[in-house]
Amino acid sequence: MVDHIASSKGNSSSLGGETSSPDFLKKVTGPFTKSIIQLDKHVLEAWAANDPEYANVTTILKLNCKGENETMLERCPYLFAFLGPQGSDIGDKYMGILLLALALGMLSGCLLGMVKSLNSLLGTRVKGFIERTINTDIPIRGLGWLTGYMYMFVGAVITVLVQSSSVFTSTLTPLAGAGLISLERAYPLTLGSNIGTTTTSLIASIAAGGENVADAIQIALVHLMFNLIGIILFYPIPVLRWPISLARTLGDNTAQYRWISLVYLIGMFFLFPIIIFAISLAGPLAMYIILLPIAIIIILAIIINLVQNHKPSILPGFLKNWDFLPLFLHSLEPYDKIITRLCGWCRCCKPSTVSPTSNTGENEEENTEEGKKGEEKEGGKEKEGKMEKEASTSLKKMTKDNEGFENYEVV
Known part of the structure; x- marks a missing residue:
């Protein structure tokens, strides 16, 4: 089908002349x-x-x-x-x-x-108005499910106008960071941007001309079909919109451990492609032997994690949590300790334990004051304990003296 469309478009573009x-x-x-x-x-x-x-x-x-x-x-x-x-x-x-x-x-x-x-x-009122306008569904009953597709169309149109999906997503990122756009709205906008960016390759392929215009249009249509199939797979069914949960999990972990963003960029854009390319050089058999067990382990871990969150009662006792594994296999704390020791001088590697609105100096003063108060309380408790011991010993002596005096009177 793509080949037929490319050949027809190639013939029509050759008749129409060159465009830019x-x-x-x-x-x-x-x-x-x-x-x-x-x-x-x-x-x-x-x-x-x-x-x-x-x-x-x-x-x-x-x-x-x-x-x-x-x-x-x-x-x-x-x-x-x-x-x-x-x-x-x-x-x-x-x-x-x-x-x-x-x-x-x-x-x-x-x-x-x-x-x-x-x-x-942006003031609080303007922020509230934007949040209520963008993050709400279509108010007509029965048409709320069309809201995502409407924003997908908006993302595609804006990307066609600016001729760059990078510009659109770069503008969308600070809006999401400011809390004006939720992930549920940013997701269809990004998908629409992926559709809109295919127009650039289509226009360029039509404007190419020459003998290879059909091949150029065919590659551009492959780009378009690839994005359309991705949207069909990961958007219409709400259960399959797992990129939203992945983005939320990655954002939460990055907010807690700042170094994850750098590790993610280096791993996904450099190390992972290099490793896959190196394995592919060894042939398809090596890829199956190495990648198939890793894929099975990842799929099993995802399934067990979903069952732990939704129906943990059907799992055996040791699978209800990941505590049976070593700590470095189910927690980022060991890695965080190593990285903070290695690059503790860098502020971006330190965990964000303080809220952005608080002042570190004031917190340190409060901590020192609380420490002094705690020491004073402990000292007071020790004094009270000593006084109680002295009172108990004096009472014992008085009781012994009274017993001796009574015995003396009886005799």
Whole structure:
């Protein structure tokens, strides 16, 4: 079906001529990006086509820059030109690492700034109005189940307008962090954004032209079908919306243990793909032998965990909790102790035991005052115990003296 659609679209696009997809964000981000780094597109195209003329080129940076009078400049007017062949020449690899660190820092700073600004600018009444408006279902009886699909359509339309799902999800993240959008609303918006981002590849494939236009459209349709099948699997049935519970669990654990976010990023985007790729090189038999037992163990653990939460009575006594396992297999406390010892100097690795509205200095003073009061109470208890012992000994002596006096009178 995809092949038939791709061939029909390819024939129609070849008749219609070339088109270009509009990119509104380049008008804003283009000047800033060009001031930091500029790439030579001819080198990238030649490397992709295995052009022998560019076989000895060692950098993808733009080197031959012209000035206002069409004169060649000694050094291109962007920041990373000082680190390229026209400067210190640290290599494209290290410049890529610097760019990655710079991009992650800017992204994190912008998200934090957006969350802080939203919390400070929006009053309690505005927050309440937004929460009531966005997080409520359609008020018509019998149509509440359509609310998620409506927000899915909204996410797709906004993503089509901005031509970037990353921009949409990056804007959605601080709104969820500020508590304005719940996970139940952010989930369909993100799914709609995944549908909307396929339009970019569709427009690009139609605008490609040439002999391979059918193949390009086919890949774009595969992208669209992949996202549609994912939505069909994980959204219509409420029980299968387990990404929401996974996101909530990950967020709760990250709020308690700050280092989980870094471990998650490194593990899911670097270590896990590298391990799977290394196992795949050994052949399909090695993948089945290694990955199949791991998948069975994970599925059994999920099933037992669900039964523990909903019907623990049907389980045997030792399976009603995970206490029979070693502590490092069912708790993050041992790992937290090791990580806090290794990077205790970093604030991001320390557990968040204090609420964000409280002051640490005041808490320390309160703790010291409570400690002094406790010591005073313990000292008072010790004095009371000594006084009771002295009183008991004096009473014993008095009773003995009285008994002796009575005996003396009788004699």
